[in-house]
Amino acid sequence: MRYAVARLVDSGFLEMVPAKRDRRVRILTPTERMYAQDLDWLAAHYLPLHVLFPDSGYAAMVQRDRSFQLAQRLVSMDFFGRGANILASNHGIYRDIGTRFDDKQKGVQTGLAVTPGVMQPNRGFASVSRDIRGNLPALM
Numbered sequence: 001m002r003y004a005v006a007r008l009v010d011s012g013f014l015e016m017v018p019a020k021r022d023r024r025v026r027i028l029t030p031t032e033r034m035y036a037q038d039l040d041w042l043a044a045h046y047l048p049l050h051v052l053f054p055d056s057g058y059a060a061m062v063q064r065d066r067s068f069q070l071a072q073r074l075v076s077m078d079f080f081g082r083g084a085n086i087l088a089s090n091h092g093i094y095r096d097i098g099t100r101f102d103d104k105q106k107g108v109q110t111g112l113a114v115t116p117g118v119m120q121p122n123r124g125f126a127s128v129s130r131d132i133r134g135n136l137p138a139l140m
Contacts, residue, residue, distance in 0.1 A: 039064040
């Protein structure tokens with residue numbers, strides 16, 4: 001996990017600064033480069049929906065609207081719990097994630113392994129995402 005964060009910092013997608021109260025803690029903040037990359041990614045995935053359903057409100061994402069990006073990301077956090085519950089309740093899926101990749105590409109498995117409390121079927125990411133969303137202004 002530390003390697004992945006270091007790569008994101010080195011490539012200019014994340015900024016890492018020491019916390020004001022405890023200099024041992026590092027605060028990770030997305031950079032404008034990361035926001036732009038995310039907007040491009042969202043626009044590419046919303047474009048087919050916009051083409052198929054031009055009057056359904058997808059134009060804001062295709063036009064890379066930052067307020068729509070924030071709203072979409074906040075709403076999507078509620079679905080993290082559902083995905084976590086699916087993985088936690090189906091050990092075959094979770095086991096298969098690790099066997100399809102070599103050691104350098106086990107990021108998904110590593111990410112899930114370092115958050116074992118989150119992967120409990122009755123907890124999921126939803127409660128964690130609510131905590132993050134509740135503190136979003138403080139994090140921005």
